[in-house]
Amino acid sequence: DGGITQSPKYLFRKEGQNVTLSCEQNLNHDAMYWYRQDPGQGLRLIYYSQIVNDFQKGDIAEGYSVSREKKESFPLTVTSAQKNPTAFYLCASSRDRNYEQYFGPGTRLTVT
Amino acid sequence: GENVEQHPSTLSVQEGDSAVIKCTYSDSASNYFPWYKQELGKGPQLIIDIRSNVGEKKDQRIAVTLNKTAKHFSLHITETQPEDSAVYFCAARGLKTSYDKVIFGPGTSLSVIP
Numbered sequence: 524d525g526g527i528t529q530s531p532k533y534l535f536r537k538e539g540q541n542v543t544l545s546c547e548q549n550l551n552h553d554a555m556y557w558y559r560q561d562p563g564q565g566l567r568l569i570y571y572s573q574i575v576n577d578f579q580k581g582d583i584a585e586g587y588s589v590s591r592e593k594k595e596s597f598p599l600t601v602t603s604a605q606k607n608p609t610a611f612y613l614c615a616s617s618r619d620r621n622y623e624q625y626f627g628p629g630t631r632l633t634v635t
Numbered sequence: 636g637e638n639v640e641q642h643p644s645t646l647s648v649q650e651g652d653s654a655v656i657k658c659t660y661s662d663s664a665s666n667y668f669p670w671y672k673q674e675l676g677k678g679p680q681l682i683i684d685i686r687s688n689v690g691e692k693k694d695q696r697i698a699v700t701l702n703k704t705a706k707h708f709s710l711h712i713t714e715t716q717p718e719d720s721a722v723y724f725c726a727a728r729g730l731k732t733s734y735d736k737v738i739f740g741p742g743t744s745l746s747v748i749p
Contacts, residue, residue, distance in 0.1 A: 565741045
C-alpha cells in the first residue's frame, strides 16, 4: 500500500529541546517537502528536496533543519531556535517538480 | 511576492445545493492549479487540478474553471453532501529558476448542512 507516513501523530516537547519529525514515502518520488500549517492559515513551505543529498530552504526555514540521505526519508528537526514551534507539520512528496504533491497525515507538535 | 487569494473564508450550504470557491493568483507565469480538501486533523488530499492550457475540468460532482486572462480559478461542487464538509485549499504553481513553487491560498471552510 503506497503512501506517505508521518510519525508520531502528536508530539509534545518542552521549550528548549530539539525534536525530529519523521516522514517516509514508498511512492518512489524524487521530490519531498515540509510545510507548516497554523490555524486559519494556508501552508507555508519550510524546506524542500528535489533529489537525494540535496535540499533547499523554503519561505520559513529559520529554526528548522532537514536531511535527505535516502530517497524514501526526509526528516525535519525543529530546533530550539524556532521561536514559535507549536503547529501542524505536513510532509509531501511528488514524482518531481513538475508533478502534483501528495501529503502525509501530519504531525501536531506542541511545545510548552 | 507571489500571492493566492481565496474567497470566501467560510461557506455554509444546504445539502444538495452547489458550492463555489474562488481564487485569484498574482504570478502570471503560473501554469498549474491544484485543489486540496483537508478534513479535520488530516493531511490535505488532492481532489482535482487544472493546467494552464485547459479552461475547465470536471470529475463527477467537482469541476474547476480557469480564466488565465483574469488570473482567476474556481472550484464548483454540485449536489453537496455532508461528507463534503472540510477545508478546501486552492494553490498555484509558479515558475522559478530552481523550483516551481506552489503557493497555497488561506483556505475555505465548507459546511454542508443536512
